[in-house]
Amino acid sequence: MNQTAGFLNMLQSMDAFFPVGAFTLSNGLEDYVASGRMKDSVDLRQYLEGFMQVFPYNDLGIAAWAYRHFQSAPDILELDHVAAACKGAREVRMGTMRMCIRYLKARAAMGDCQGQLERYSAAVAAGQAYGIHPVAIGIYGAEVRIEPHMLLVMYGYSILSAIVNNAVKLVPLGQLDGQRILFECMRELEGLADSAVQVDISEIGASGAAYEIHCMNHERLYSRQYSS
Numbered sequence: 001m002n003q004t005a006g007f008l009n010m011l012q013s014m015d016a017f018f019p020v021g022a023f024t025l026s027n028g029l030e031d032y033v034a035s036g037r038m039k040d041s042v043d044l045r046q047y048l049e050g051f052m053q054v055f056p057y058n059d060l061g062i063a064a065w066a067y068r069h070f071q072s073a074p075d076i077l078e079l080d081h082v083a084a085a086c087k088g089a090r091e092v093r094m095g096t097m098r099m100c101i102r103y104l105k106a107r108a109a110m111g112d113c114q115g116q117l118e119r120y121s122a123a124v125a126a127g128q129a130y131g132i133h134p135v136a137i138g139i140y141g142a143e144v145r146i147e148p149h150m151l152l153v154m155y156g157y158s159i160l161s162a163i164v165n166n167a168v169k170l171v172p173l174g175q176l177d178g179q180r181i182l183f184e185c186m187r188e189l190e191g192l193a194d195s196a197v198q199v200d201i202s203e204i205g206a207s208g209a210a211y212e213i214h215c216m217n218h219e220r221l222y223s224r225q226y227s228s
Helices: 003-014 029-034 041-057 059-068 073-086 090-109 115-125 133-143 148-170 175-186 189-197 209-218
Strands: none
Touching: 003 133, 003 148, 029 041, 029 148, 029 209, 041 059, 041 148, 041 175, 041 189, 041 209, 059 073, 059 133, 059 148, 059 189, 073 090, 073 115, 073 133, 090 115, 090 133, 090 209, 115 133, 133 148, 148 175, 148 189
């Protein structure tokens, strides 16, 4: 596969319409709004600043580590188990597992769930691995030989974009306010990708207490638009 084909395949994986169900997850954002802690664009910007501080040690770092070790099945299984254990909120853990299963099925349906990604899929099906979405993303990025920094920037953008779009609907905010905030965050993506590449598996899982609490509170919301 040439670099252009690999880039396009990965770009499709990051698309909001790729059928993994990412659009149904708020990752605690809905509880921030319901509790009155997010009322405007200033609150969203502060939320994203905190999110980006730990981003390299969560999904971005997980994808980076999977990319670097994709040829080692034992290392990938260890990462899968560590990543699952670090998802403290049940809804977040189940959400990333559902996304991973759907991602693997979608790639298989398109005929390119091969090599190490196919082995990871088999491990998930056999119950040897939980199935963590950023692990699958990192493996696939390595399989199609996309440059690692580009992979992480694309993946990071897709997650930040989803957060902003969910906030625009939930708060609600104007579309231009949301895009302005996303534009500001994009300036930091390269640095976040550089940090994620350096993260060791022992550093995976750093998170904020408020984020974890809001994710857990979401399970008990009386009325919900999102599944996490």
